[in-house]
Amino acid sequence: MDGYQIFNWGLLFITFALMIYLGYLSSKMMKKDDEGGFLLAGRSLGAFVGAGTIVATGFSGWGFVGSPGATYQFGAIEILGNFFFAPAMMIAVLYFASFLQAKAVDMGSNTIPEYVAQIHGGGALGRAVQGLAALITIILLLVFLTSQIKAVALLGANWLDIDLTSSALLMIGVIIIYTMLGGLAAVAWTDTVMVVGMCLAAVMIIVQILTSIDLGEWESTLNAMDPELLNPTTGAHYGDSPAMVFLVLPYAFLFAAVLPFMAVRFLAFKPDVKLHKMGIYVAIFGALLSLVPVVGLYVKAQVPDLADPDNAMPVYLEQFMPPALEGLITLFILFAMKSTANSLLHTVASATSHDLRLALFRNVFKSQNLVLWINRFAVVILGVAALLMMLYAPPFMLSWLGILGTGTLLASFIGPVFISTFWQGSAWGALVAMLVGFFTSGYMMLFADVGWLVGPLTGCAVSSVCYVGVSLVTKRVAFQKAPV
Incomplete structure (x- = not known):
C-alpha cells in the first residue's frame, strides 16, 4: 500500500468516525423511546440543515457519476437537464413545503404514506391506502437504493x-x-456536512477543467467526434425533440415535492423555519452542484473510447487530478452518494417498520421502546437486502435505474400527495391513482421505446386524471389525526 492509499484510508476512517459520532449525538438528542424523533428528527430542522439535507439527497450518485456518464454518452443536453434541479428544488421549498408541513403537523403524520392515509380519511380504507403507499415506496426505493449502492x-x-x-x-x-x-x-446532520464537501468538490473540478484545456480546441474536438454532442437535433435520452429536456423542470419540482424520501424533510422542519432563507441556501448549493456533469464532456474529448459511460467520473479523477486532490474529491463524491443512500434507507425502513406495521398490526405493538427498536432493526434488514440486490443485479445504467425507481414512485404519488394538498380526493381515488401510476410508468420505462422522462410524466398525467375522476364519483372523507 503506497502513501496515497494510506492517505485515502485515513480520510475514509476519519469521516466514518465523524458520521457515526453525529449519529450518536442525534440519538441522544431524541426524546427517549420517541418514534417521532427517529422518523422526523423531532421536527427540528432549521434553514441551513434543511437546505443541506434536501440538496445533498437530490444531487447524489446520479449527479456525480450517473449524470457525467449520461453527458459522456449523450452530450451537453444532459448538462442543461441537470441544471433544472436547483431551481426546481428552490420552488418546492418556497411554494409547497409550507402547505405540506402545516397539514402534516395538524394530523401528526410521521411519514408520507401515513400523511396520504390520514388526509384521505383514515379508518379501514385509510389503512389500505397506507399499506399500498408503503409497499410501493419499499419496492421502488429499493430499486433506487440499489443504484446508489452500486x-x-x-x-x-x-x-x-x-x-x-x-x-x-x-x-x-x-x-x-x-x-x-x-x-x-x-x-440530516450528516447530509449537511456532506453537501459542503460536495460543493467544494464541484469548485475544484471546474477550476481544474477550465485551467487545463483550451475552450476552442475542446469545442472543435467534440464537434469532430459528433456534432450532436454540443448541438443536438434531438432530445437524446429525453425524447425526440431537444425541447423535451425542459420537461426536467416540472419533473424535478415534483421529484422534490412528492417523493417520500424528499418530501419527508418538509414534515421535519421547525414550525417557525424561515423558508426564504432556506431557498437561498438551496439555490447556492444547487447551482454549484449543477456544474459537475461538465466532466462528461471533458473526458469525452480526452478519452473517447470508454466501454462504460458511468466510468467517466472515476477515469477523470484517476487520470486528470493530482493523487491527493483525487483522494479528497473522491471522498466528497462518496459523500454525495451516501447522502442519498442514507435517505433512501431511512425512508424504506420507515415505510416497513411504521407504515406497514400500522396498516397490518395497528393495535399489536404498543410499547414505544419496542417500536423504536423495530424501526432500527428495519434499517439493518433493508440495508442488507439492498446490498444483496446490488450484488446480484444484472448490468444497468445508473441514471436509468434511478429514474425507473423515482419516476415510477412520482407517478404513483402525485395525486395522493401533491394534488391532495390543494384539493382533497377520496381514499378510492388515492388507491386507484397509485396503482395506475405505478403500472403506467413502470411499463413505459421497461418496455416502451420512449424518452426517460416520458414514461414517468405520462404516468403522472394518467394517475392525476384517475385521482380526480375516481374521487369525484366516490365518497370523500375529512382527514383524521394520527391515533395517540
Whole structure:
C-alpha cells in the first residue's frame, strides 16, 4: 500500500468516525423511546440543515457519476437537464413545503404514506391506502437504493483499490450504523456536512477543467467526434425533440415535492423555519452542484473510447487530478452518494417498520421502546437486502435505474400527495391513482421505446386524471389525526 492509499484510508476512517459520532449525538438528542424523533428528527430542522439535507439527497450518485456518464454518452443536453434541479428544488421549498408541513403537523403524520392515509380519511380504507403507499415506496426505493449502492461501491473500489463487494460492504455498513442510531436527525446532520464537501468538490473540478484545456480546441474536438454532442437535433435520452429536456423542470419540482424520501424533510422542519432563507441556501448549493456533469464532456474529448459511460467520473479523477486532490474529491463524491443512500434507507425502513406495521398490526405493538427498536432493526434488514440486490443485479445504467425507481414512485404519488394538498380526493381515488401510476410508468420505462422522462410524466398525467375522476364519483372523507 503506497502513501496515497494510506492517505485515502485515513480520510475514509476519519469521516466514518465523524458520521457515526453525529449519529450518536442525534440519538441522544431524541426524546427517549420517541418514534417521532427517529422518523422526523423531532421536527427540528432549521434553514441551513434543511437546505443541506434536501440538496445533498437530490444531487447524489446520479449527479456525480450517473449524470457525467449520461453527458459522456449523450452530450451537453444532459448538462442543461441537470441544471433544472436547483431551481426546481428552490420552488418546492418556497411554494409547497409550507402547505405540506402545516397539514402534516395538524394530523401528526410521521411519514408520507401515513400523511396520504390520514388526509384521505383514515379508518379501514385509510389503512389500505397506507399499506399500498408503503409497499410501493419499499419496492421502488429499493430499486433506487440499489443504484446508489452500486455507485458508492464502484467509486470506493477504485479509490481504495479493493474489490466491488468489499467496497459495498464497507460503505453500506457505516450508513446502516449511523442511520440506525439517530434516524432522520442523523441523516440530516450528516447530509449537511456532506453537501459542503460536495460543493467544494464541484469548485475544484471546474477550476481544474477550465485551467487545463483550451475552450476552442475542446469545442472543435467534440464537434469532430459528433456534432450532436454540443448541438443536438434531438432530445437524446429525453425524447425526440431537444425541447423535451425542459420537461426536467416540472419533473424535478415534483421529484422534490412528492417523493417520500424528499418530501419527508418538509414534515421535519421547525414550525417557525424561515423558508426564504432556506431557498437561498438551496439555490447556492444547487447551482454549484449543477456544474459537475461538465466532466462528461471533458473526458469525452480526452478519452473517447470508454466501454462504460458511468466510468467517466472515476477515469477523470484517476487520470486528470493530482493523487491527493483525487483522494479528497473522491471522498466528497462518496459523500454525495451516501447522502442519498442514507435517505433512501431511512425512508424504506420507515415505510416497513411504521407504515406497514400500522396498516397490518395497528393495535399489536404498543410499547414505544419496542417500536423504536423495530424501526432500527428495519434499517439493518433493508440495508442488507439492498446490498444483496446490488450484488446480484444484472448490468444497468445508473441514471436509468434511478429514474425507473423515482419516476415510477412520482407517478404513483402525485395525486395522493401533491394534488391532495390543494384539493382533497377520496381514499378510492388515492388507491386507484397509485396503482395506475405505478403500472403506467413502470411499463413505459421497461418496455416502451420512449424518452426517460416520458414514461414517468405520462404516468403522472394518467394517475392525476384517475385521482380526480375516481374521487369525484366516490365518497370523500375529512382527514383524521394520527391515533395517540
